[in-house]
Amino acid sequence: MSTSQNQMHLAAFVTAGPGRPGGWRYPGSERNWLSASYYQHIGRVLEQGRFDLMFFADILSVPDRLGNSMDSQLRYGSLGSLRLDPTPILASVAAVTRHLGVAATVSTSYLEPFPVARSFATTDHLSDGRAAWNVVTSFQDSEARNFGNDRHIDRDKRYERADEFLEVACKLWDSWDDDALVVDPAAPLFADPERVHRIDHEGEWFSVRGPLNVSRPPQGYPVIIQAGASPKGRDFAARWSDVIFCSHASLESAREFYQDIKGRAVRHGRRAEDVKILPMANPVIGPTTEAARETERQLADLVPPLAGLSTLAYHLDIDLSGLPLDEPLPDVDVPGVQGHYKEVVEMTRRDGLTLRELGKRYGGRTEGAFVGTAAEVADGMERWYTEGACDGFTVGAVHTPGAFEDFVRQVVPELQRRGVLRTEYEGETLRDNLGLERPASGTWRNRRYGA
Ligand SMILES: Cc1cc2nc3c(=O)[nH]c(=O)nc-3n(C[C@H](O)[C@H](O)[C@H](O)COP(=O)(O)O)c2cc1C
DSSP, X not given: OOOOTTSOEEEEEEESSOOOTTGGGSTTOOOOTTSHHHHHHHHHHHHHTTOSEEEEEOOSSOOOOSTTOOHHHHHHTOTTSOOOOHHXXXXXXXXXXXXXXXXXXXXXXXXXXXXXXXHHHHHHHHTTSOEEEEEEOOOOHHHHGGXXXXXXXXXXXHHHHHHHHHHHHHHHHTTBOTTOEEXXXXXXXXXXXXXXXXXXXXOSSOEEOOOOSSOOOTTSSOEEEEOOOSHHHHHHHHHHOSEEEEOOSSHHHHHHHHHHHHHHHHHTTOOGGGSEEEXXXXXXXXXXXXXXXXXXXXXHHTXXXXXXXXXXXXXXXXXXXXXXXXXXXXXXXXXXXXXXXXXXXXXXXXXXXXXXXXXXXXXXXXXXGGEESHHHHHHHHHHHHHTTSOSEEEEEOSSTXXXXXXXXXXXXXXXXXXXXXXXXXXXXXXXXXXXXXXXXXXXXXXXXXXX
């Protein structure tokens, strides 16, 4: 394993569907979300740009938190309007790339550890060690209703379940020793029974005998990604994650988060560099600063305010439909995603936004930090990176695939010239490229709550 300590890591934020209500309407955007070739093309572009991984967000319902209606999500092609299951897409992207990591979001609140561990072990094998799992705990009653419950589990309980879920998944990945699969036709010895173990897990949430019916993944454990923002979520992320996603409206809040998470990881006996923190960046690039601003305006014009507000209502888990559109978002108690609330409060105050403007901005997700020429975007990213706000970025495309193509063609060479981005992949597996150790069997013991 070799990786440069002073080079940033890049993940790409992708949805298996339109995702952004302005992006899919933007001229030149591709709209074949139902075809593998759409995702394979993006994967190839990202690999040319030496991205570490392509990450698929996911949710398990069509959001209806705004006025108890799915209307604006469906009508405007917002965040949760159409979402393919990302897991099979990973294999199709891995088949046309060699180095790019492939990550899917899977919730620990509704599924069971056995099929999830099996699915990621399979993807890790099929991709020769490039699989990653974005572990989410979900936050919406609308998701619970698709799994036989009226209400979602409360935050403390869902992180307890997530802890046990990850413990069981890791035990299952460890249930085959690394050398258990022998495949000696002469002996004959296919798999050594001495080296494949039942796990006999009996816990509060799960009872799983094991072993897994897939041999230990090439990476030991697939790369674990998390995006917890509440104190409980941050603590969980600091213990289990290899990569952390977050979104921040300013370098200062990103830096505060970065220091907090690294401190928590160290308190849990890990090294600060064992956890890579990659905040969102949504670059809008133009030949001149003014041209980039014009593209940003054009994209915002394509977003009806309700398209963004229905997504914000979903994220905050608050019905915003009764609030006046021409006044700012008032102070509210947020049962949903604290990190997104903090971000929109900061944007609202800084830019004096009304709720209507916030809806457009939130739907477009084109907040200003990275708008300009390729050199200006690279300046901004380099500044966040060198000033201790991140280990790299989760890059979103404001329209697809054009914004990824522009980024790779224009910003990537700028970053490479400055020496802050790799020009070649360093290793074979995603862990190698992220500069992460391959976990030995039993590593989960140091990660679970109270370890
Ligand atoms: C960049 C980013 C991507 C995320 N992607 C997803 C996702 O795809 N699916 C999901 O259910 N939650 C997603 N989340 C939400 C987090 O998993 C988490 O629920 C949220 O940050 C709230 O944290 P908390 O549970 O600690 O309050 C994402 C968050 C961020 C910042």
